[in-house]
Amino acid sequence: MTTLGTASASPGEMAVGRLPVGEARDGSEVGLPVAVINGEQDGKTLYIQAVSDGDELNGLGVIRRLVPQLDPEEIAGELLIIGIVNHYGFQVAEHRNPIDDTKLNRTYPGNESGTASERIAAATFGAVRRADLVLDLHQGSTSCMINEVRVRCGSRHRLHRDCLELAKVFGCGYILDRKGPDGQLARVAPDEGIPTIDPELGGSVGWNEESIRKGVKGVFNVLYRYGFLDGEITTAPQTRATGFSQYGSPAGGLVTFRADLGDRVDRGETLFEITGPFGRVKETVTADSSGILWRHRRLPQVASGEYVCSVGTNVDEY
Template sequence: MLENSENKTITIHGEAVQPGEAKWIQIPIDRLPTGTLIDIPVYVFNAEKPGPTLLVQGGLHGDEINGVEIIRRMLFEGCYKVKTGAVIVLPLLNIFGFIHFSRQVPDGKDVNRSFPGMKKGSLAARIAYHVTQEVLPHVDFGIDLHTGGAQRHNHPQIRFTADFKESEALANVFNAPFYFSTSLIDKSFRKTAYEMKIPIIVYEGGESMRFDEYAIKEGIQGILNVMKYLNMIDKIDPMLIEREESEYLTERKWLRAPTAGMFVPQVLNGSSIEKEEILGFVTDTFANYCKEIKAPYSGFVFCINNQAVVNQGDALFHVGA
């Protein structure tokens, strides 16, 4: 394709976005019991010059608000005005979960376990269906924004698909503090995209229902890094102290509570650890026992459970090397 040729037109839900145009498109999903119509908001920024189409998606889980804020700030600052290709932005996919401060939709189903969806299925399946049918066919690369679930706090990290080289390349370019491969989960957004040969990376930063300024800035920086890599933008102004490279983790392990009690971490999330180092304690309320949680090997902590009272078997630390 010649460098000065015109970019493609992107059509979503019957709305055409011509080269050089930006549009806000609404895909109707359902109504609240009050009758209020609920739409999936989609922003499309289509450059005049041809190039790849990047999807940036937040709020697949309604209580994971850091991704929503990352996208909001980038929309406010005009970060998606690209010189080549196109950016499709889904700022808040699971609006129902967002309204109810919940990971799921009201019937308890997880949208990220409902792909590729069904036109006349459950609410979660219908949301997944519209993304699969109307958005993904236009996408060449994607960034899916998440946080830790429940009260687990994820230090900024990127997850990619091991046998998808384009996915690993994007993970490296994003340059989060940590990156590693994870297996594909059945009926997940990433697996459906994989089957459509679309490389997706998943950014995890912070915890649900709580803003984390550091995770937000890392997310913005990483998205800009990917856009620069795809030749969509020219310049990146660093928001954070630059690292030489991400830490690539090839070994990971969850450390779990050996008994019920109060959990007291002794290390900071994201810090390096030494084998046999005491990472935290689980103790009872009457000082009758105190169980140490030790590092199984030297490496890093990249997730800490912020729940103070835990049960036996609860995930406390995610460590890797």
Template sequence: MDDAEPFTYDGGRVDPGESQNLRYTVSETYLGDSVRMPVTIVNGERAGPTVVLTAAVHGDELNGIEVVREVAHEWDLSDLRGTLVCLPVLNVPGFIAQQRYLPIYDRDLNRAFPGEAGGTSAKRMARRIFSNFVEPCDLCVDFHTSTRGRSNMPHVRADMDDEAVSRLAHAFASNVIIDTEGASGTLRREASDAGVPTITVEMGEAHRFERALIDRALSGVASVFAEYGLLSAEVVHWPGWQTIVDGAEDKTWLRADTGGLVDMRVSRGAFVEEGAVICVIANPFKTETTKVRAPFDGLLVGVLENPVVYPGNPLCHLVNVGARTRRAIERNRGW
């Protein structure tokens, strides 16, 4: 086996057998103070892959923060083969403001990768993160939640045409994988294009910790570590059933045709049959109601949590699944 190597970044180094907690400067405030991102690096004594776990590229998406923190600070990593880089809060200004985007010009940090040293504030920050802590790695798992007012069942988004990415997606052992390349500028797309296979893990809703989903994601990380040999004592997890959805064809966000208050009749992760009532939209007096029905048999990957809508607002994300998956869902209720 090759000897373990140090992990280096601009301004620092972590040798084999060492770990380091640091706050890395990624930008500056209006007053010229440093904007510092928390980073934990654990370099095992034995050689192995370098894995980076990232969360909160959108500042209000909190579930992934706890996943990354627990792996970094609560797991026994004394037998780690390889290197673990943990970035629990990528979007520090957004996290402090508890909003999705960078407060500076309301820019989306997850459309700024791989970044540019002389670019916008978002691209400069993205470049500091990407070049120091993502590009040197062999794998990346990027944790997200739905945006505010909506909730996602746990699922993976990955470019399944990329063999290395597909392996990582299967290793995380999610029930649902949505097969998409990812938008230009996203961490997932740009890291994969740079030779760092990356998946997005979606789970839950913004502005909260959801313990059951955090635990499920921790199981997925353990499964990835087992697949790539980072922790030899662990075993690869099998979720009981798994379906891959073609994200290029799946555009089925059901939207409201009327404004009003929404009574959601089903929860995320539920299987619904064609014609079943998913929700009812009513005016304040309940004198006018609209029933929203499933256009086909499908799985509710995402649902509305904020019960007020304008016409055109999304109500739920419904995906097609086969008969075999349907039977498996019925045997394994959850999410």
């Protein structure tokens, strides 16, 4: 029997339920939606979660399309899935948890007696510890971003190669291989000996169909390669960046980009211009180093010093 929260499944079965994580302001129990898929045959355990940032919905789009396609009688091993981690942020479509004004994916491994976010992190990390592999599905919030996978444990970590291989198997085409901040799940779980990646499935308001399709394909790639399902994949070389440069606006105005997401840019090449409301160019911003335009803001209006875009640097193929 495989159990997660109130969901329990015997071999060859699937079950859904709730994982209790605390109480809301009206005293009602808060439970995260969970699914358990207990394969007919023995095998590894895969943990998948989405929406630890409350406005990042593409991962949830992947899960709701993935689960109906899985037949427990064809699976070897177990899948533990949490569809919505940041319950409070999801309810109000906010990135952070509004109960404690915290970015939940900075609170792992959590604290059972801590803040609302720390309690959620502790409850979900209990499931993570049971897994052999972890997929933490994200996106670039509501900004515009390429589809990529992040390896966050750092190049000197003993599981770095395992996490990098998992990212290559997922196969978005781009990998950001850079140590993440303290408290990120993809940074903390490898310390427990669990290869973990952070697929960043584009960036959008609401769903993005292309990113969801890539995410579903990526999960199936993992299921095939690690023996959960019968099937073969061929891994293609991925474009990897190990650096990340952010650019702010030197002036207030309106942004015009001179490169598209995924474009390679050379040092000194124009990234964007800032114009006034009548089209006069006020400032031109060029790349400090060669790389790939990885992410940029969605809205054109900026204040001086406000974030505009990011370039992945130190680019190679893996």
